[in-house]
Amino acid sequence: MAGLGIDLETRDRVKIAGRMLVGARVGDEVQVAMVVEESLGNCPKYINRKAVRPNVPAPRMVSSGTPVLPPQAVELVARADMFFLSSTDGRTMDTNHRGGPAGFVRVVRNDESGVALVYPEYSGNRLYQTLGNLHENPRVGVAIPDYATSDVLYLTGETELLVGTTATVLMPHAKLAVKIIVHEARFVENGLSFRADDVEPSPYNPAVRPLACERAVTVPGQGDADETVAPASATLVKQEVLAPNVARFTFTLQLGKGRSLPLWKPGQHVTLDFAEELDHGWSHMRDDDPQSLNDDFVRTFTVSNPPPLAGGESTTLENGTELQITVRKHGPTTRHLWRQNVRAGLELPVLGFGGEESFRLPTDGSKKAVFVAGGVGITPLLAQAPGVLATTQELALLWTLRAEDLGLGVDTLERLPGLAAGSTLFVTGGKGSGEEAQLVKRVEELGAQAVLRRLAQDDVLAARDAEKGTKYYLCTSSELLKVVQSWLEGEDLVTENFNY
Template identity: 45%
Template sequence: MSFSLGMPFHEGEEKMHRLLRVPPQDNPTSTMLTPQASNMFQRAPLLAFGTLDAQSRPWTTLWGGEPGFSEPLGGGFVGTRTLVDGKNDPVVQALIESAKEDGQMAKPPDGGKLVAGLAIDLMTRKRVKTAGHMVASTLRDVEDDTDASPAQQQLQLITKISQSLGNCPKYLNQYEIHPAPLSTSSLQSKGRSLTPSAKSLISRADMFFLSTSTPSDMDVNHRGGPPGFVRLLSASSLIYPEYSGNRLYQSLGNLLLNPKIGITFPDYRTGDVLYLTGRAEILAGQDAAAVLPGSNLAVKVEIGEARYVVGGLGFRGERKGMSMYNPGVRTAASEGNVRAGLASTTTTITAHLTKTTPLTPSITRFTFSLPSNSGFSYKPSQWVALDFSKELDSGYEHMRDADPLSLNDDFVRTFTLSSTPSLKANEVAEEGKEKEREFEITIRKVGTVTSFLHRQNASSGLHVLVRGVGGGMSIPPGTNTAMIAAGVGITPLLGQLTLLPLNTSSLFKLFWAVRSEDVGLVRDSFRRYPGLAGRTVLFLTGPAVEGVVKEDFRGKGARVDERRMRRGDVEGVRADEWFVCAGKGMRGEVVGWLEGRRVVCEDFDY
């Protein structure tokens, strides 16, 4: 019978725990190949594997296609036999570097070559990490296979496992894996800068595998999220968020001691693969949020070498499902993320909810007030960032299936200000003589924070922290302009309607698409801003609206069509500038209609 001894955390892991204030905990890593790990090797169709090259640079690869290509041999040894890209796979090349001739066994000296692996089944969302040393390996040509690429060879590998650890299923997107020949494998590019193909792969990727090491230890693991969760900072640098996990910080602990990192991005559809090696920088707290807004922890990677291999994977995969724990994509500050400036905000301004005005079953106007000496001011159509973490953040949990997205939510939201600051206040706000005391937001109930807000009323005593104000879609008064809005996309306009001439000689035009259940928002807007109806073409979709409501809108001067907006509705309209505020789908369609014209877009993506 074998026994696993307790394994302490190393210096880097302990430093990460102190940095992130992780309570004391035992290291669950086993000092042997556990039965769980042995079973996983036999069941997993994929094995991510990492090692160091002759320059001590870590590389990561991904092998497999079907279960059974790796199996325990007894005594903590694991045997692996699989088809690989022997010519272009940097891990394979590093494993056989001690072989004197092609096909000869490679036996590294001094107790073996440092290696680590991750046996993973993406369909069942199970994975087991292992680490140890390579005992021996051979690489031979594939015989009697006329379809084989010159690069396709068979790798046989024996490793001695000294560590193993099962990991949780979070952020594992499901793929059904099947074998595929390496018949088209070829090295497309090699260098420090990413090619267009490499950038495209990263922009689509919903996972990657990484290797890190210390002088005596190595780690391979998975990082997953929504497609695009890894962001490019330049042609030779990228950044990714570290989502809430098990708080062991084994990979990051290694990086604190040794910043070298190896990453591989697989393209399961095409079989292409991108290998990277470089140096990582761990960003925590405000440092992380300044580069990747919305993140409390992130890793920035400077690429030392990138290799893009066409058809370099011996398998293909079909996506079957996304992890319910995946948060939304966080764009980098350098990409124009509107929350970029919030990271350094030290404001303690607090807004108090004083009034709620339901407009439709899912849309409500919320009025907040602030102290007169708060220093808060804003301009028409800007957004305000509000922090609801005090009300909604329930602290750390490893798993939270009932509300998985909350684990990575900072509960900071940006809302367009639908109120108009008085002209006097605007004039003196910049001089610091008088500040706004009140603001309004008009929002739809669509998520955790907005659902929470819709449960509040003036007597709730709700106070929220104001993190900042910014942005804005300013429509110049008296100009020949037009706006296309969908639903609550009208809010940037509401904040500046008192500044726009809306009489019969006005050149402004509004094309407003609204679902029939939201006519209450239309009714309220036409009532509060006389003259708006006369400048509006209203498109109603969904169940039929009562005739009296439509006649009321028409009586105020609006044109009402019960159908979707079409290209022909805007083709003949003359406007020097178009403003568009709609969801992503409609926005893309409308911008296509307005090709060749000057268009300013406001969206709900943040």
């Protein structure tokens, strides 16, 4: 037997293991006597604080058996920020909690061929200490609760450990993951004698890691080549500061021996690995910087320049190809880039290119394209604009940016001839300095409009072409994105998702 005592309000946790001495059913109760042979107090990492309150359960079996989970169960998994897992080989047993941000458990398969879930094991470089006896005892039982409704999804099955590249191919950014292959599932409504409200997420929770199949991403791996080695590397050769916190970095690319990699498409992103530069190794707790504990230092950036020979004969990356990214200084990786002396020859592994096809601007003149950008949200347009402007495609740019970022605006309009004619820049947060006034004047000299206020609904709607039709492309902060989407209800629009 094994069990877990957990206090959701204080984040206290202790697990126990041992043997059952005797058990009996007395009326509607089951009474068990257990001898505890092992106990371990666990750290509070990944426990999301909750306020617990009583609930009168009225359990109802919604579904039982396999192979397909009902929609309510799939939705519960998508909301879950913790679950409980017991593993056994028939001789010993281990029970513990797994937690993270809501959605950290992903559904790999849910159809007539079977059901499988996967979750990342955080701090996974301590494989055996982290996983308890999962590496030896693959048979598992899982309970995934929904504390808001007292619903519970119960699963039994077996586990498959995914380590290194095997984990990353399925779940990018995860170096260790556990797949649960479900043999039987039971979904019970209102089965808990308590409910709980969210109070505070664990400061150690990393971002949700979607599956590779849930987003467009190129995963390393070229036939018989060594899949543990990145297919290419990028060497920093130039840094151009465009605004106080925005810069363009130019890299030259070099293929690994015996490797090949398709060229990026305009608007796609590149995935770079900073781990060798920034990873300080494993530690159990890091309260001064909890987010760094599970940071793999793998980052994606939209490629700012179009690929060479676009539309020509070559579609494969060649040695010496230049790649540019335009980024805001924010977080450890971009701060590291800002600190670099280009003569030092910073070299980063390139893991691949990716990006949604739906965010490609048309070049066939079918509809008017309206690009709504916020700050560095302009980056998906930078590599696409030359191809769009070279056609008869009508393009309008509505770009909101802070006054301190006007240098980025001027640089963009100067580098992309023809873009200014259909562009309006909405400048906010100005201090009325002479330098700002000069930059605004330069924007207007280039042929764009500069408006010293926030973007408004009328601005967005006025860009429509009633006769030809309009398609909106939105790439802004999440807050502005929600506002603009509400203005464009019923319109043809797509959004860029930076949750790579």
